[in-house]
Amino acid sequence: xxxxxxTAAASAPIIRVQGLVSRFGAQVVHxxxxxxxxxxxxxxxxxxxxxxxxxxxxxxxxxxxPQAGTVELNGxxxxxxxxxxxxxxxxxxxxxxxxxxxxxxxxVAQNIQLPLREYYPASEEILDELAQLNLALVGLAxxxxxxxxxxxxxxxxxxxxxxxxxxxEPTLLFLDEPTAGLDPISxxxxxxxxxxxxxxxxxxxVMITHDLDTLFRTCSRVGxxxxxxxxxxxxxGMLKNQNPWIREYFHGPRARAADKGAxxxxxxxx
Amino acid sequence: xxxxxxxxxxGEDWRLHLSGDWSLAGMPQIDVRLxxxxxxxxxxxxxxxxxxxxxxxxxxWALLLRLAAMGARSTGGPAPGAQTTASALTVRxxxxxxxxxxxxxxxxxxHHEFHVASAPAPSFEGSLGKLGRWxxxxxxxxxxxxxxFGRIVAVxxxxxxxPRALRVSSLARHVYETGVTAIPIVSxxxxxxxxxxxxxxxxxxxxxGADIFVVDLVTISVLREMGVLxxxxxxxxxxxxxxxxxxxxxxxxxxxxxLRAMGMNPIELLVVPRVLALIIALPCLTVIADAMxxxxxxxxxxxxxxxxxxxxxxxxxESLAPTTFWAGLIKAPVFALLIAMVGTYRGMQVRDSARExxxxxxxxxxxxxxxxxxxxxxxxxxxxxxxx
Numbered sequence: 069x070x071x072x073x074x075t076a077a078a079s080a081p082i083i084r085v086q087g088l089v090s091r092f093g094a095q096v097v098h099x100x101x102x103x104x105x106x107x108x109x110x111x112x113x114x115x116x117x118x119x120x121x122x123x124x125x126x127x128x129x130x131x132x133x134p135q136a137g138t139v140e141l142n143g144x145x146x147x148x149x150x151x152x153x154x155x156x157x158x159x160x161x162x163x164x165x166x167x168x169x170x171x172x173x174x175x176v177a178q179n180i181q182l183p184l185r186e187y188y189p190a191s192e193e194i195l196d197e198l199a200q201l202n203l204a205l206v207g208l209a210x211x212x213x214x215x216x217x218x219x220x221x222x223x224x225x226x227x228x229x230x231x232x233x234x235x236x237e238p239t240l241l242f243l244d245e246p247t248a249g250l251d252p253i254s255x256x257x258x259x260x261x262x263x264x265x266x267x268x269x270x271x272x273x274v275m276i277t278h279d280l281d282t283l284f285r286t287c288s289r290v291g292x293x294x295x296x297x298x299x300x301x302x303x304x305g306m307l308k309n310q311n312p313w314i315r316e317y318f319h320g321p322r323a324r325a326a327d328k329g330a331x332x333x334x335x336x337x338x
Numbered sequence: 339x340x341x342x343x344x345x346x347x348x349g350e351d352w353r354l355h356l357s358g359d360w361s362l363a364g365m366p367q368i369d370v371r372l373x374x375x376x377x378x379x380x381x382x383x384x385x386x387x388x389x390x391x392x393x394x395x396x397x398x399w400a401l402l403l404r405l406a407a408m409g410a411r412s413t414g415g416p417a418p419g420a421q422t423t424a425s426a427l428t429v430r431x432x433x434x435x436x437x438x439x440x441x442x443x444x445x446x447x448x449h450h451e452f453h454v455a456s457a458p459a460p461s462f463e464g465s466l467g468k469l470g471r472w473x474x475x476x477x478x479x480x481x482x483x484x485x486x487f488g489r490i491v492a493v494x495x496x497x498x499x500x501p502r503a504l505r506v507s508s509l510a511r512h513v514y515e516t517g518v519t520a521i522p523i524v525s526x527x528x529x530x531x532x533x534x535x536x537x538x539x540x541x542x543x544x545x546x547g548a549d550i551f552v553v554d555l556v557t558i559s560v561l562r563e564m565g566v567l568x569x570x571x572x573x574x575x576x577x578x579x580x581x582x583x584x585x586x587x588x589x590x591x592x593x594x595x596x597l598r599a600m601g602m603n604p605i606e607l608l609v610v611p612r613v614l615a616l617i618i619a620l621p622c623l624t625v626i627a628d629a630m631x632x633x634x635x636x637x638x639x640x641x642x643x644x645x646x647x648x649x650x651x652x653x654x655x656e657s658l659a660p661t662t663f664w665a666g667l668i669k670a671p672v673f674a675l676l677i678a679m680v681g682t683y684r685g686m687q688v689r690d691s692a693r694e695x696x697x698x699x700x701x702x703x704x705x706x707x708x709x710x711x712x713x714x715x716x717x718x719x720x721x722x723x724x725x726x
Contacts, residue, residue, distance in 0.1 A: 172691035188362050194369050194400065201399040204445040218690035237362060237395050268441040269395070 080143060082107045082240055082272050083128065088137035090123050097123055099296030101137070107239075110266055110273040112283050114317065115293035121276045122166075124293070125244055128274075129163060130154070141240070159187055161240040162233030166248065168225040170217040176228045177203070177213030180235050187236065202231040207261055223254035227261070234265075243275035247282050259285045280326035292317070342368045342390075343401075350381030357389030360397050368397050372404045379408050379427050388433030395438055402439075402446045405429055486605075486683050490613060493606045508611040509618075516577040516612075517619025521626060523576075524569050528627035531568060532560050532634035540643055549643045553650055554657040556635030561658075565628040566666045567714055570673035573620055574706040578681035581612050582702035585685025586695040594686070609686070613678040620674035624667055661726055669717050673710045680706040 083105040090098040097120035105111045115121050126132040128139050130146045139146040141157060149157065170179050177199040184190070184198055200210050206227040212220075220228060226246055233241060246262070247255040259282050266273055266286075277283055283290065284303065291300040294313050301309065307318050307327075317323065342364055344355045358364065383405070387393065409426040431439060463471075497504045539555040585608055588594050594604045632654070639645040645653075684702035688695050720726075 173693035184362075188365060190366050191369065194365055194396075197400055197403060198396045201396060201442075201445070205441075216690065269438055 080107075081105060081140075082142060083274065084138075084140040084143075085124075085128065086138050086140075088124070088127065088139070089135045090120060090127065090132075091135045096296055098127075098134070098137075098293075101293070101296060101298050103291060103298050103300065105272065105274055107272050108266075108270060109289055110262075110275070110287050112287035112290045113274065113276045113293070114278065114283065114290060116313065119293040120296075121293060122244060125242060125274075125276060129161075129242065155187075159183075159236045160238055161242060162230075162236065162238040163242045164226070164229040164233045164244065164246060166244045168217065168229040170225065170228055170232070172217050175214055175216050176208070176220070176231070179217070179228065180213070180232050182232070183235050198235070202234050205234055205265065206231045207257075223250050223258070226250065226254075226258060230261075234269075238271070240272045241274070243273065243277075245276055245278065247277065247279045252281070255279060255282065256285075258282075262286055280323050284326050341371055343371050345375060352379055352381060352383040354383055354385045355389060356385065356387050356393075356401075358391065360390040360393040362394045362396050365394075365397055365400070369400060372400060375404060375408065377408065382428045382430065385429055385431045385435070386433040387431060387435040393436040395436075395442065398436060398439060399442050399446070402442055406446055483679075483683065486686070487679065489605045490610055490679070493603065493610045496606075503606055503610075504614075505607060505611050508607070509615050512612050512615030513619050515580075516573065516616050517622055520573060520576055520619070520623060524572055524623050524627050525630045527568055527572060528560070528565060528630040529634040531564055532556055532631035533638050535559055535564070536635045536638040537642065540638070544643070550645065550649075550653055552639055552643060553635070553645070553653040556639075557632060557654050557657055558662060560631035560635065561628055561662050561666045563666065563714070565631050566624045566669050566673065567710070569623045569627045570620065570670070570677065570710045571707055573616070573623065573674075574677045574681075574710060575703055577616060578677045578706040579699050579703045581678065581681030582685040582688075582699040583695065585609075585682055586688035586698060589686065589688045590690075590692070590695065604686070609682040612682055613675065616674040616678040617671045620677075621667055621670040624670040628663070628666065665721055665726055669714065672713060672717075676709045676713060677706040680709065 081104045083103065085101060085103040088098045088101040088103075089096070090101075097118075101124070103124075113121050113124065123132065127134050128141070128146070130139070130149075133147065142160065144153065144157060146157070170176070171182065174182065177196070180199045180202050181195045184195055199213055203210055203213050208224065208227050208231065212224065212228075217225065217228070230243075230246070243262075247258050250258060262273065263286055265271060273286075275282075275287075287303065289300060289302055290306050291298045292306070292311075292314055294311060299309070299311065299314065306314060309315065309318070318327075342356065342358045342360060344357070345352060346355070347353045358367075360368065385401075385405075405427070493503060536552050536556045540549060540552045543549055543551050543555070585594075588608070594608070597604050597607060636647060636650050639650050640647060681702045684698040684705075688698050
């Protein structure tokens, strides 16, 4: 976690996906997809509906077994792990799901404590302190910890889910549509929170997003799933890409507006 | 194993050596040692991180909170040097402190004690107060049930002016699911129970040479009680729970709200078809159960008591009063109404969480079975009084 380790690890990719093939019956979703994510990146995955973004995420997490290809996290093949190795690997990453996936019968603080209790049994006092820490990290008040998921607004659900994902102090964070369904102000606040945590905690972030503002504001590199394969490039590179779908995506009316907004933001910030 | 922290120094000059495992896994030991630190310190404290392996965010947070409690008002950033002097204890971090220390320091500054599992305020309520509260609660429950029943009746009334309010396709689906698919299990159980009754009855009656009265025993018990009661209990377990769960999940997904927002009445779309379907299906199932029960009794009489079938049927005709069959069947629609109403009502009550769904589904089944048996007892008294 210290600086020396971070730079030493910088040369090795944190995620490496090679030749991934995913099929549902006759429908081929991924056809030889390759993906490499380096440490300390914010990597955005985009693609049309039904191109298999969530399937890719589920495959990387080991929730789905692909028809062909390998997935490596921190150099370990996800498909060939023993139960103990898997349990150790799971602790190195955090995941937020599209709808938050908070356990509805537990309060927010209990949701945060859930993985901690499972892996690091400790006294109630410590668990309370850690719950408060994670609430503070995502900008929720300590009092929000006592609330139940059904009492939270959409933005708070996303933050609470992020707090739970951060509970085990992961180095890698997967976010599935983190700003979907949020109003622009909450979404922008979430972007800033993400950038803040990314720089302060030195996280690697992989996110699926359709929010172009989020993409332009936060992502250092973007991967687009087209025809079952992934095209990765920097944002500037994507803007110059001639693939018809990518052109349509990054040069549509909404993209232009988002790009302008991001340029203006960067201008004022630096 | 080395202790994760050691304090040395005296007077105004303190040094805290951190060593060993400072990741989340080391948290319990770290916590014990942190608690052993003195309650308050004055002067300067140098926190030496050089021995700490893989420092984690959680342990660092616990350390900062403890230092703050000891009197450090500002614990400074990871860069050595930058300090405030206004506090009782000045803390300096050296020896390659973790990069997130600055962030945690900022967060701990705005931190205040808050306990997640705060105990409820003590109550001085006497037993009379509890009784009152309970009564008010029961009163509001009763009003809720009455309100629900009223809405169902209102929809049924509306059917006369607006036949479309009766959802025929939905009704047919529920008749199929609650009735037709229940035929095998209802038949099997009615058959087996009447075999059991006949078998045990035969053992007792044959001692008096009254074997033939097994026929009376089976026919009267099956037609008046067993057939309808067992069918109702099976249906309460099968369909009452299904009603509660289906409607409960729709509540959780805001599907019922969506229906209301589109100007449709969930009672009309979801509740009434289920209630009517069960009122149709349960009497039909009861007739089937009656038939299977008689068949079971007849078969056992033939095999165990050697009463031939013609003798069984003629004895059956003699033992039956004209009302016996109807005394059983007339209860079926009432039981159906109770089961369907409890199931759908509990389903509509589901709010917020998956646990509520499970709880209310359980409540639906338990209450509907209880109500069925209770209603059966009332019927028994009523029929005796009416000599029915």
